[in-house]
């Protein structure tokens with residue numbers, strides 16, 4: 001699949017900008033703070049319906065504007081699709097000091113409004129930027145977000161299960177809180193009966209989420225990689241079941257929060273010992289790996305993500321590389337450039353010297 005055109009209106013620092021992209025490699029060159037990452041953010045937004053970096057989505061609306069529009073033309077299987085995201089700060093001015101409430105976000109496919117569930121996944125991308133290096137060492141929530149992003153792109157049922165799980169989790173936590181605060185006998189019985197409903201919902205959706213996460217991690221561990229070193233992932237699953245919920249029930253009420261389930265999942269990066277050692281010995285990469293090893297492990301994971309999406313959807317996702325060349329050594333830059341040639345790839349860089357000899361469509365931002 002390819003993005004052939006991108007139109008930005010009042011998105012971040014772009015007031016009006018259109019970009020034509022090559023089917024092969026496009027390189028976006030420009031100095032710091034010119035908007036290179038913003039362009040990739042717009043593409044990621046069209047893919048997932050979410051930003052990968054904005055804490056509040058309205059941060060993406062240009063300072064001097066109330067409405068932001070991101071439009072992209074996508075081609076897959078000889079079919080063209082128009083994807084559109086419209087963002088606001090929740091209100092627009094309709095007269096002097098008169099405001100109207102408007103939706104904060106609208107998602108459209110070929111001009112028709114869609115729910116996130118049906119918008120996401122129309123465009124598939126793999127995004128790789130310097131912040132991904134935190135995946136090895138930073139908090140589990142980052143790794144869960146990574147898993148959710150990959151699986152949400154390829155599987156509508158996963159998207160539905162996640163949304164349903166998150167909603168159920170909020171309700172269940174609220175109920176746990178009420179059970180803690182109100183210990184009257186009357187409420188104790190009805191409250192506990194209601195808890196069973198949410199237990200079932202979380203178990204049903206949680207099972208599905210965990211199953212798909214497990215499959216993905218198995219895929220990553222067994223996929224054939226262009227990177228030679230021996231990395232692996234270990235799924236650190238927080239299983240959810242009737243018996244586990246039963247076991248933790250009193251603790252959960254005391255803490256007013258759900259203590260087991262996929263929202264507590266994690267995975268661990270490992271690297272095999274030196275050749276002289278037993279190869280079945282996998283060290284944990286977060287505490288023991290060098291910065292370079294951690295970097296390569298993330299590259300290894302990203303390449304696996306690319307293959308996973310390819311294999312599970314029969315479509316090649318668009319590869320988005322944000323300024324990663326300065327992070328990689330010569331050999332691994334070579335690996336990335338080789339991979340870049342096998343699907344549409346968009347590379348940003350502040351330093352054109354990294355892409356001097358690359359046969360690519362050049363886009364200069366200034």
Ligand SMILES: Nc1ncnc2c1ncn2[C@@H]1O[C@H](COP(=O)(O)OP(=O)(O)OP(=O)(O)O)[C@@H](O)[C@H]1O
Pocket residue numbers: 011012013014030031032033034035036037038039059060061062063064323350
């Ligand atoms: N809502 C917004 N409205 C206007 N400008 C914004 C908005 N949000 C961010 N910006 C501006 O966008 C610029 C940053 O863009 P971006 O992160 O894409 O730069 P970059 O080219 O990737 O830079 P670097 O090479 O440093 O990574 C900043 O100057 C920032 O002030």
Ligand SMILES: [Mg+2]
Pocket residue numbers: 036037038322323
């Ligand atoms: Mg940037």
